[in-house]
Amino acid sequence: MIKKIIHIVCILFLLGNISSCDDSRSVTQSIPTGPVNIVFDLNLSSYMYLSNPGEFAYFDGGIKGVLVIHDYDDNWYAFERSCAFEPSKTCSKIWADTMNLQFVCGEYIGANFSKCCDSKYNFQGFPTNAPAAGRLAQYKIQKDANIVQIYN
Secondary structure, eight states: OOHHHHHHHHHHHHHHHHHHHHHHGGSSOOOOOOOOOEEEESSSSTTGGGGSEEEEESSSOOOEEEEEEOOTTTEEEEEEOSSOOOOOSOOEEEETTTTEEEEEEEETTTTEEEEEEEEEOTTTTTTTTTTOOOOEEEEEEEEEEEEEEEOO
16 A cells, blocks of 8 residues: 555656646747848948847848847847747737847837737747747857857
């Protein structure tokens, strides 16, 4: 009888640990990505500002574009601009909100921003506000001296 109880407790413990490993906030959920091969030189005047932490730029490529950020932690990130919540919707595009240090989902109509959903993300691409549960799709980024390359 004691062996059965110990066996059941062990199984419940293992099942609890397995399910707790599933942190959906760290998983990109079916966000489409496209071919990306972007190279730029930080010595060029058009990209020099990206040397400063907190700066970002939008590039063509991928599905809806690529967002490159030089974060305040001095790390570089490159994300697909499709929102993690309903990425196929036309309005579902990621924009930098520098006033609140976050990314938001929506579109600009003229000069006015119209949100597509309430999803918000930190500069590392993790959701901070629902309905998005998954991280933004990330492209590889490599910085060698003043040359930055984004690729997949």
